[in-house]
Amino acid sequence: MYDDRKYTEENMPKTGILLEVENTELKDINFGLVTAARDTGANEVLAFTTEELGTEAQNDLARYGVSQLIRLRTDSADITSSPDNCAAACVQAAREYGLEYCLGLATAFGRDIFARMAALLDVELAADVLQIDFKAKTAVKSHFSGKTMATVSLQETPGLLTVRPNAISPVEQPATLESSVFQADIQSQAKVAVKEIKTSDDRKMDLTEAPIIITGGRPIGKPENYAMLQECADVLGGAVGASRAAVDAGYAPHSMQVGQTGKTVSPNLYLACGVSGAVQHFAGMKTSKVIVGINKDKDAPIFEKCDYGIVGDMFEVVPALTKALQQEKQG
Ligand SMILES: Cc1cc2nc3c(=O)[nH]c(=O)nc-3n(C[C@H](O)[C@H](O)[C@H](O)COP(=O)(O)OP(=O)(O)OC[C@H]3O[C@@H](n4cnc5c(N)ncnc54)[C@H](O)[C@@H]3O)c2cc1C
Numbered sequence: 001m002y003d004d005r006k007y008t009e010e011n012m013p014k015t016g017i018l019l020e021v022e023n024t025e026l027k028d029i030n031f032g033l034v035t036a037a038r039d040t041g042a043n044e045v046l047a048f049t050t051e052e053l054g055t056e057a058q059n060d061l062a063r064y065g066v067s068q069l070i071r072l073r074t075d076s077a078d079i080t081s082s083p084d085n086c087a088a089a090c091v092q093a094a095r096e097y098g099l100e101y102c103l104g105l106a107t108a109f110g111r112d113i114f115a116r117m118a119a120l121l122d123v124e125l126a127a128d129v130l131q132i133d134f135k136a137k138t139a140v141k142s143h144f145s146g147k148t149m150a151t152v153s154l155q156e157t158p159g160l161l162t163v164r165p166n167a168i169s170p171v172e173q174p175a176t177l178e179s180s181v182f183q184a185d186i187q188s189q190a191k192v193a194v195k196e197i198k199t200s201d202d203r204k205m206d207l208t209e210a211p212i213i214i215t216g217g218r219p220i221g222k223p224e225n226y227a228m229l230q231e232c233a234d235v236l237g238g239a240v241g242a243s244r245a246a247v248d249a250g251y252a253p254h255s256m257q258v259g260q261t262g263k264t265v266s267p268n269l270y271l272a273c274g275v276s277g278a279v280q281h282f283a284g285m286k287t288s289k290v291i292v293g294i295n296k297d298k299d300a301p302i303f304e305k306c307d308y309g310i311v312g313d314m315f316e317v318v319p320a321l322t323k324a325l326q327q328e329k330q331g
Helices: 030-038 055-064 083-096 108-121 223-236 244-248 314-330
Strands: 014-018 045-049 068-073 099-105 125-129 131-133 138-143 148-153 159-163 178-183 212-216 239-242 269-273 290-295 308-311
Touching: 014 030, 014 083, 014 108, 030 045, 030 055, 030 099, 030 159, 068 083, 083 099, 083 108, 083 178, 099 108, 108 125, 108 159, 125 138, 212 223, 223 239, 223 269, 223 314, 239 244, 269 314, 290 314
Parallel strands: 014 045, 014 099, 045 068, 068 178, 099 159, 125 159, 212 239, 212 269, 269 290, 290 308
Antiparallel strands: 131 138, 138 148
8 A cells, every 4th residue: 555645736646557568569458458547537647668669659659548658667676577576666656656546457467567566565456357437446357257247346545457458448539648767766576587488489469469359169170271260360350269179179279269268358359150159168258349150050059149140151151251351451
Protein backbone atom coordinates (compact mmCIF):
# COMPACT_ATOMS: atom_id res chain seq x y z
CA MET A 1 0.00 0.00 0.00
CA TYR A 2 1.05 3.58 -0.41
CA ASP A 3 1.63 5.15 2.96
CA ASP A 4 3.53 8.32 2.17
CA ARG A 5 1.63 9.63 -0.85
CA LYS A 6 0.26 13.15 -0.81
CA TYR A 7 -1.83 14.65 -3.57
CA THR A 8 -1.25 18.19 -4.72
CA GLU A 9 -2.85 20.16 -7.55
CA GLU A 10 -0.17 18.77 -9.85
CA ASN A 11 -0.38 15.26 -8.50
CA MET A 12 -4.00 14.25 -9.00
CA PRO A 13 -5.00 10.56 -9.32
CA LYS A 14 -3.81 8.94 -12.52
CA THR A 15 -3.92 5.50 -14.12
CA GLY A 16 -0.82 3.75 -15.37
CA ILE A 17 -0.47 0.93 -17.86
CA LEU A 18 2.55 -1.25 -18.50
CA LEU A 19 3.07 -1.62 -22.23
CA GLU A 20 3.92 -4.86 -24.03
CA VAL A 21 6.67 -4.33 -26.56
CA GLU A 22 8.22 -7.03 -28.72
CA ASN A 23 11.42 -6.36 -30.68
CA THR A 24 10.82 -2.60 -30.23
CA GLU A 25 7.32 -2.98 -31.76
CA LEU A 26 4.28 -1.99 -29.75
CA LYS A 27 1.77 -4.85 -29.71
CA ASP A 28 -1.80 -4.10 -30.83
CA ILE A 29 -3.20 -5.70 -27.65
CA ASN A 30 -2.04 -2.59 -25.75
CA PHE A 31 -4.82 -0.44 -27.18
CA GLY A 32 -7.63 -2.31 -25.38
CA LEU A 33 -5.65 -1.71 -22.20
CA VAL A 34 -5.51 2.04 -22.90
CA THR A 35 -9.29 1.99 -23.43
CA ALA A 36 -9.76 0.19 -20.10
CA ALA A 37 -7.47 2.70 -18.37
CA ARG A 38 -9.51 5.62 -19.69
CA ASP A 39 -12.60 4.14 -18.03
CA THR A 40 -11.06 4.60 -14.59
CA GLY A 41 -12.06 8.24 -14.74
CA ALA A 42 -8.48 9.28 -13.97
CA ASN A 43 -7.49 12.65 -15.34
CA GLU A 44 -4.54 11.13 -17.18
CA VAL A 45 -3.46 7.80 -18.66
CA LEU A 46 0.27 7.18 -18.29
CA ALA A 47 1.95 4.44 -20.30
CA PHE A 48 5.17 2.94 -18.91
CA THR A 49 7.76 0.93 -20.79
CA THR A 50 11.41 -0.04 -20.47
CA GLU A 51 11.85 0.26 -24.25
CA GLU A 52 12.41 3.25 -26.50
CA LEU A 53 9.39 3.65 -28.78
CA GLY A 54 9.40 5.23 -32.23
CA THR A 55 7.18 7.99 -33.57
CA GLU A 56 4.61 5.62 -35.08
CA ALA A 57 4.07 3.83 -31.76
CA GLN A 58 3.81 7.18 -29.95
CA ASN A 59 1.21 8.41 -32.45
CA ASP A 60 -0.79 5.20 -31.97
CA LEU A 61 -0.75 5.60 -28.19
CA ALA A 62 -1.90 9.23 -28.49
CA ARG A 63 -4.73 8.15 -30.84
CA TYR A 64 -6.11 5.84 -28.15
CA GLY A 65 -5.81 8.37 -25.34
CA VAL A 66 -2.40 8.07 -23.66
CA SER A 67 -1.29 11.48 -22.38
CA GLN A 68 2.16 10.56 -21.06
CA LEU A 69 4.65 8.00 -22.31
CA ILE A 70 7.22 7.31 -19.62
CA ARG A 71 10.35 5.31 -20.25
CA LEU A 72 11.58 3.53 -17.13
CA ARG A 73 15.32 3.65 -16.68
CA THR A 74 17.80 2.97 -13.95
CA ASP A 75 21.57 3.03 -13.74
CA SER A 76 21.77 0.80 -10.68
CA ALA A 77 20.04 -2.37 -11.91
CA ASP A 78 19.09 -4.29 -15.03
CA ILE A 79 15.35 -3.81 -15.51
CA THR A 80 15.07 -5.37 -18.95
CA SER A 81 16.11 -8.93 -18.16
CA SER A 82 15.15 -9.10 -14.48
CA PRO A 83 11.42 -9.16 -13.67
CA ASP A 84 12.24 -8.44 -9.98
CA ASN A 85 14.04 -5.22 -10.89
CA CYS A 86 11.42 -4.26 -13.48
CA ALA A 87 8.66 -4.73 -10.88
CA ALA A 88 10.62 -2.67 -8.34
CA ALA A 89 11.03 0.16 -10.88
CA CYS A 90 7.29 0.00 -11.72
CA VAL A 91 6.38 0.20 -8.03
CA GLN A 92 8.62 3.21 -7.54
CA ALA A 93 7.06 4.91 -10.57
CA ALA A 94 3.53 4.06 -9.35
CA ARG A 95 4.31 5.78 -6.05
CA GLU A 96 6.04 8.74 -7.64
CA TYR A 97 3.21 9.46 -10.09
CA GLY A 98 0.47 8.76 -7.54
CA LEU A 99 -1.20 6.04 -9.62
CA GLU A 100 -4.66 5.05 -8.48
CA TYR A 101 -4.74 2.00 -10.77
CA CYS A 102 -1.98 0.05 -12.53
CA LEU A 103 -3.11 -2.06 -15.47
CA GLY A 104 -1.19 -4.69 -17.40
CA LEU A 105 -1.94 -7.48 -19.82
CA ALA A 106 -2.52 -11.06 -18.66
CA THR A 107 0.35 -12.31 -20.81
CA ALA A 108 3.49 -14.15 -19.68
CA PHE A 109 5.21 -10.75 -19.22
CA GLY A 110 2.28 -9.02 -17.49
CA ARG A 111 1.57 -11.91 -15.13
CA ASP A 112 5.22 -12.06 -14.13
CA ILE A 113 5.63 -8.35 -13.38
CA PHE A 114 2.25 -7.72 -11.75
CA ALA A 115 2.49 -10.63 -9.31
CA ARG A 116 5.85 -9.21 -8.16
CA MET A 117 4.40 -5.69 -7.92
CA ALA A 118 1.51 -6.98 -5.79
CA ALA A 119 4.01 -8.61 -3.41
CA LEU A 120 6.16 -5.47 -3.19
CA LEU A 121 3.18 -3.19 -2.60
CA ASP A 122 1.40 -5.74 -0.39
CA VAL A 123 -1.87 -5.26 -2.28
CA GLU A 124 -4.21 -7.72 -3.98
CA LEU A 125 -3.99 -8.40 -7.71
CA ALA A 126 -7.07 -8.97 -9.86
CA ALA A 127 -5.54 -11.25 -12.50
CA ASP A 128 -6.79 -12.08 -15.99
CA VAL A 129 -9.95 -9.96 -15.77
CA LEU A 130 -12.47 -9.73 -18.62
CA GLN A 131 -14.48 -6.66 -17.64
CA ILE A 132 -13.94 -3.79 -15.21
CA ASP A 133 -16.48 -1.44 -13.68
CA PHE A 134 -14.40 1.29 -12.09
CA LYS A 135 -17.45 3.16 -10.77
CA ALA A 136 -18.61 0.09 -8.86
CA LYS A 137 -14.95 -0.83 -8.14
CA THR A 138 -15.43 -4.37 -9.43
CA ALA A 139 -13.90 -6.63 -12.06
CA VAL A 140 -15.19 -9.82 -13.68
CA LYS A 141 -13.02 -12.87 -14.23
CA SER A 142 -13.67 -16.48 -15.14
CA HIS A 143 -13.03 -19.32 -12.73
CA PHE A 144 -12.87 -23.10 -13.07
CA SER A 145 -12.08 -23.11 -16.81
CA GLY A 146 -14.84 -20.65 -17.53
CA LYS A 147 -17.59 -22.60 -15.76
CA THR A 148 -18.28 -19.71 -13.38
CA MET A 149 -17.75 -15.97 -13.59
CA ALA A 150 -16.63 -14.18 -10.43
CA THR A 151 -17.09 -10.49 -9.66
CA VAL A 152 -14.20 -9.34 -7.52
CA SER A 153 -14.12 -6.17 -5.47
CA LEU A 154 -11.30 -3.66 -6.05
CA GLN A 155 -10.59 -2.16 -2.65
CA GLU A 156 -6.90 -1.39 -2.54
CA THR A 157 -4.71 1.47 -3.70
CA PRO A 158 -3.18 1.17 -6.12
CA GLY A 159 -5.65 -1.20 -7.78
CA LEU A 160 -3.55 -3.77 -9.64
CA LEU A 161 -5.20 -5.57 -12.55
CA THR A 162 -4.10 -7.70 -15.48
CA VAL A 163 -6.57 -7.79 -18.37
CA ARG A 164 -6.96 -10.74 -20.76
CA PRO A 165 -5.70 -9.74 -24.24
CA ASN A 166 -8.55 -8.68 -26.57
CA ALA A 167 -11.15 -8.88 -23.75
CA ILE A 168 -11.69 -5.10 -23.94
CA SER A 169 -12.16 -3.67 -27.43
CA PRO A 170 -9.96 -0.67 -28.23
CA VAL A 171 -11.75 2.63 -28.82
CA GLU A 172 -9.91 5.66 -30.15
CA GLN A 173 -9.97 8.90 -28.17
CA PRO A 174 -7.14 11.18 -29.25
CA ALA A 175 -4.96 12.85 -26.61
CA THR A 176 -1.84 14.98 -26.71
CA LEU A 177 1.10 12.80 -25.79
CA GLU A 178 4.18 13.91 -23.91
CA SER A 179 7.23 11.68 -23.55
CA SER A 180 9.57 11.61 -20.59
CA VAL A 181 12.00 9.38 -18.73
CA PHE A 182 11.60 8.16 -15.14
CA GLN A 183 14.93 7.42 -13.53
CA ALA A 184 14.26 4.76 -10.91
CA ASP A 185 16.58 4.50 -7.95
CA ILE A 186 16.52 0.83 -7.00
CA GLN A 187 19.08 -1.63 -5.73
CA SER A 188 19.34 -4.72 -7.88
CA GLN A 189 17.35 -7.51 -6.26
CA ALA A 190 17.31 -9.90 -9.18
CA LYS A 191 16.45 -13.42 -8.10
CA VAL A 192 15.82 -14.56 -11.65
CA ALA A 193 16.89 -13.21 -15.02
CA VAL A 194 15.57 -13.85 -18.50
CA LYS A 195 18.62 -14.96 -20.45
CA GLU A 196 17.08 -15.69 -23.81
CA ILE A 197 13.68 -15.60 -25.48
CA LYS A 198 13.23 -18.33 -28.05
CA THR A 199 10.52 -17.64 -30.59
CA SER A 200 8.98 -20.55 -32.47
CA ASP A 201 10.56 -21.19 -35.85
CA ASP A 202 7.41 -20.34 -37.77
CA ARG A 203 7.11 -16.93 -36.00
CA LYS A 204 3.33 -17.10 -36.33
CA MET A 205 1.04 -14.85 -34.32
CA ASP A 206 0.60 -15.85 -30.67
CA LEU A 207 -2.84 -17.46 -30.24
CA THR A 208 -3.57 -15.67 -26.97
CA GLU A 209 -3.06 -12.29 -28.64
CA ALA A 210 -4.65 -12.97 -32.02
CA PRO A 211 -7.74 -10.87 -32.83
CA ILE A 212 -9.07 -13.65 -35.09
CA ILE A 213 -8.58 -17.42 -34.70
CA ILE A 214 -9.52 -20.20 -37.08
CA THR A 215 -9.36 -23.61 -35.41
CA GLY A 216 -9.31 -27.06 -36.97
CA GLY A 217 -10.57 -30.13 -35.14
CA ARG A 218 -9.93 -33.85 -35.53
CA PRO A 219 -11.34 -34.13 -39.10
CA ILE A 220 -8.46 -31.99 -40.37
CA GLY A 221 -6.91 -35.46 -40.85
CA LYS A 222 -3.22 -34.59 -41.32
CA PRO A 223 -0.80 -31.75 -40.44
CA GLU A 224 -0.55 -30.53 -44.06
CA ASN A 225 -4.26 -29.71 -44.10
CA TYR A 226 -3.71 -26.88 -41.62
CA ALA A 227 -2.28 -24.96 -44.59
CA MET A 228 -5.91 -24.53 -45.73
CA LEU A 229 -6.74 -22.82 -42.42
CA GLN A 230 -3.50 -20.82 -42.44
CA GLU A 231 -4.38 -19.42 -45.86
CA CYS A 232 -7.71 -18.21 -44.50
CA ALA A 233 -6.03 -16.86 -41.34
CA ASP A 234 -3.52 -14.93 -43.46
CA VAL A 235 -6.31 -13.15 -45.31
CA LEU A 236 -8.13 -12.40 -42.07
CA GLY A 237 -5.00 -11.34 -40.19
CA GLY A 238 -5.42 -14.06 -37.60
CA ALA A 239 -3.88 -17.23 -36.18
CA VAL A 240 -4.63 -20.96 -36.45
CA GLY A 241 -5.66 -23.12 -33.48
CA ALA A 242 -6.37 -26.82 -32.95
CA SER A 243 -8.60 -28.96 -30.76
CA ARG A 244 -7.05 -31.44 -28.37
CA ALA A 245 -8.24 -34.36 -30.50
CA ALA A 246 -6.26 -32.92 -33.42
CA VAL A 247 -3.21 -32.34 -31.21
CA ASP A 248 -3.42 -35.83 -29.68
CA ALA A 249 -3.62 -37.29 -33.20
CA GLY A 250 -0.32 -35.54 -34.02
CA TYR A 251 -1.80 -33.13 -36.58
CA ALA A 252 -0.73 -29.99 -34.68
CA PRO A 253 1.68 -29.05 -31.83
CA HIS A 254 0.36 -28.48 -28.32
CA SER A 255 1.18 -24.77 -28.66
CA MET A 256 -1.81 -24.56 -31.01
CA GLN A 257 -4.28 -26.25 -28.65
CA VAL A 258 -7.24 -24.22 -27.44
CA GLY A 259 -9.16 -25.35 -24.37
CA GLN A 260 -9.03 -26.40 -20.76
CA THR A 261 -5.63 -28.07 -21.14
CA GLY A 262 -4.49 -25.72 -23.90
CA LYS A 263 -4.61 -21.97 -24.35
CA THR A 264 -7.36 -19.60 -23.21
CA VAL A 265 -8.19 -17.14 -25.95
CA SER A 266 -10.52 -14.14 -26.35
CA PRO A 267 -10.41 -13.11 -30.00
CA ASN A 268 -12.95 -10.85 -31.67
CA LEU A 269 -13.79 -13.71 -34.05
CA TYR A 270 -13.38 -17.46 -33.47
CA LEU A 271 -14.03 -19.83 -36.37
CA ALA A 272 -14.35 -23.45 -35.20
CA CYS A 273 -13.98 -25.81 -38.16
CA GLY A 274 -14.75 -29.48 -37.61
CA VAL A 275 -14.82 -28.94 -33.86
CA SER A 276 -17.59 -30.75 -31.97
CA GLY A 277 -17.86 -28.12 -29.22
CA ALA A 278 -16.89 -30.22 -26.20
CA VAL A 279 -17.02 -28.38 -22.85
CA GLN A 280 -13.26 -28.68 -22.47
CA HIS A 281 -12.71 -26.93 -25.80
CA PHE A 282 -15.35 -24.33 -25.04
CA ALA A 283 -13.61 -23.56 -21.73
CA GLY A 284 -10.73 -22.05 -23.66
CA MET A 285 -12.64 -19.90 -26.15
CA LYS A 286 -16.04 -19.07 -24.68
CA THR A 287 -15.11 -15.41 -24.10
CA SER A 288 -14.56 -14.89 -27.85
CA LYS A 289 -16.73 -11.98 -29.00
CA VAL A 290 -18.19 -13.77 -32.05
CA ILE A 291 -18.11 -17.57 -32.49
CA VAL A 292 -18.74 -19.22 -35.85
CA GLY A 293 -19.15 -23.01 -36.08
CA ILE A 294 -18.51 -24.91 -39.31
CA ASN A 295 -19.59 -28.53 -38.93
CA LYS A 296 -21.16 -31.07 -41.22
CA ASP A 297 -23.39 -32.46 -38.46
CA LYS A 298 -26.33 -30.09 -37.93
CA ASP A 299 -26.80 -31.54 -34.41
CA ALA A 300 -23.19 -30.94 -33.31
CA PRO A 301 -22.98 -29.25 -29.85
CA ILE A 302 -20.98 -26.33 -31.31
CA PHE A 303 -24.20 -25.05 -32.91
CA GLU A 304 -25.76 -24.52 -29.47
CA LYS A 305 -22.84 -22.32 -28.47
CA CYS A 306 -22.01 -20.27 -31.54
CA ASP A 307 -23.33 -16.94 -32.82
CA TYR A 308 -23.34 -18.12 -36.44
CA GLY A 309 -23.33 -21.69 -37.74
CA ILE A 310 -22.55 -23.13 -41.15
CA VAL A 311 -23.65 -26.72 -41.75
CA GLY A 312 -21.18 -28.06 -44.29
CA ASP A 313 -17.91 -29.77 -45.03
CA MET A 314 -15.02 -27.57 -43.89
CA PHE A 315 -12.94 -28.71 -46.84
CA GLU A 316 -15.50 -26.97 -49.05
CA VAL A 317 -16.54 -24.10 -46.80
CA VAL A 318 -13.08 -22.84 -45.76
CA PRO A 319 -11.56 -22.56 -49.29
CA ALA A 320 -14.76 -20.85 -50.48
CA LEU A 321 -14.55 -18.43 -47.54
CA THR A 322 -10.86 -17.70 -48.23
CA LYS A 323 -11.61 -17.06 -51.89
CA ALA A 324 -14.50 -14.73 -51.06
CA LEU A 325 -12.36 -12.83 -48.55
CA GLN A 326 -9.51 -12.49 -51.05
CA GLN A 327 -11.93 -11.14 -53.67
CA GLU A 328 -13.39 -8.74 -51.12
CA LYS A 329 -9.89 -7.53 -50.24
CA GLN A 330 -8.96 -7.00 -53.86
CA GLY A 331 -11.81 -4.65 -54.14
C1 LIG B 1 -9.56 -33.40 -18.82
C2 LIG B 1 -9.81 -33.10 -20.25
C3 LIG B 1 -9.24 -31.97 -20.80
C4 LIG B 1 -9.48 -31.65 -22.15
N1 LIG B 1 -8.93 -30.53 -22.68
C5 LIG B 1 -9.23 -30.19 -23.95
C6 LIG B 1 -8.72 -28.99 -24.53
O1 LIG B 1 -7.95 -28.24 -23.92
N2 LIG B 1 -9.06 -28.68 -25.78
C7 LIG B 1 -9.90 -29.48 -26.54
O2 LIG B 1 -10.17 -29.14 -27.71
N3 LIG B 1 -10.37 -30.63 -26.01
C8 LIG B 1 -10.05 -31.01 -24.75
N4 LIG B 1 -10.50 -32.19 -24.27
C9 LIG B 1 -11.12 -33.14 -25.22
C10 LIG B 1 -12.58 -32.85 -25.52
O3 LIG B 1 -13.40 -33.51 -24.57
C11 LIG B 1 -12.95 -33.39 -26.92
O4 LIG B 1 -12.65 -34.75 -26.98
C12 LIG B 1 -12.23 -32.67 -28.06
O5 LIG B 1 -12.37 -31.29 -27.93
C13 LIG B 1 -12.84 -33.13 -29.39
O6 LIG B 1 -12.13 -32.56 -30.42
P1 LIG B 1 -12.81 -32.32 -31.84
O7 LIG B 1 -14.05 -31.55 -31.65
O8 LIG B 1 -11.77 -31.82 -32.75
O9 LIG B 1 -13.11 -33.83 -32.35
P2 LIG B 1 -14.43 -34.67 -32.45
O10 LIG B 1 -15.08 -34.82 -31.13
O11 LIG B 1 -14.05 -35.90 -33.19
O12 LIG B 1 -15.41 -33.80 -33.33
C14 LIG B 1 -15.21 -33.56 -34.70
C15 LIG B 1 -16.38 -32.76 -35.22
O13 LIG B 1 -16.14 -32.44 -36.58
C16 LIG B 1 -17.31 -32.70 -37.36
N5 LIG B 1 -16.83 -33.04 -38.69
C17 LIG B 1 -16.32 -34.21 -39.17
N6 LIG B 1 -15.90 -34.07 -40.43
C18 LIG B 1 -16.14 -32.77 -40.78
C19 LIG B 1 -15.91 -32.02 -41.97
N7 LIG B 1 -15.31 -32.54 -43.04
N8 LIG B 1 -16.30 -30.72 -41.98
C20 LIG B 1 -16.92 -30.16 -40.92
N9 LIG B 1 -17.15 -30.85 -39.76
C21 LIG B 1 -16.75 -32.13 -39.70
C22 LIG B 1 -18.02 -33.82 -36.64
O14 LIG B 1 -19.42 -33.74 -36.91
C23 LIG B 1 -17.70 -33.51 -35.17
O15 LIG B 1 -18.69 -32.67 -34.61
C24 LIG B 1 -10.28 -32.52 -22.95
C25 LIG B 1 -10.85 -33.66 -22.37
C26 LIG B 1 -10.61 -33.95 -21.05
C27 LIG B 1 -11.25 -35.17 -20.46
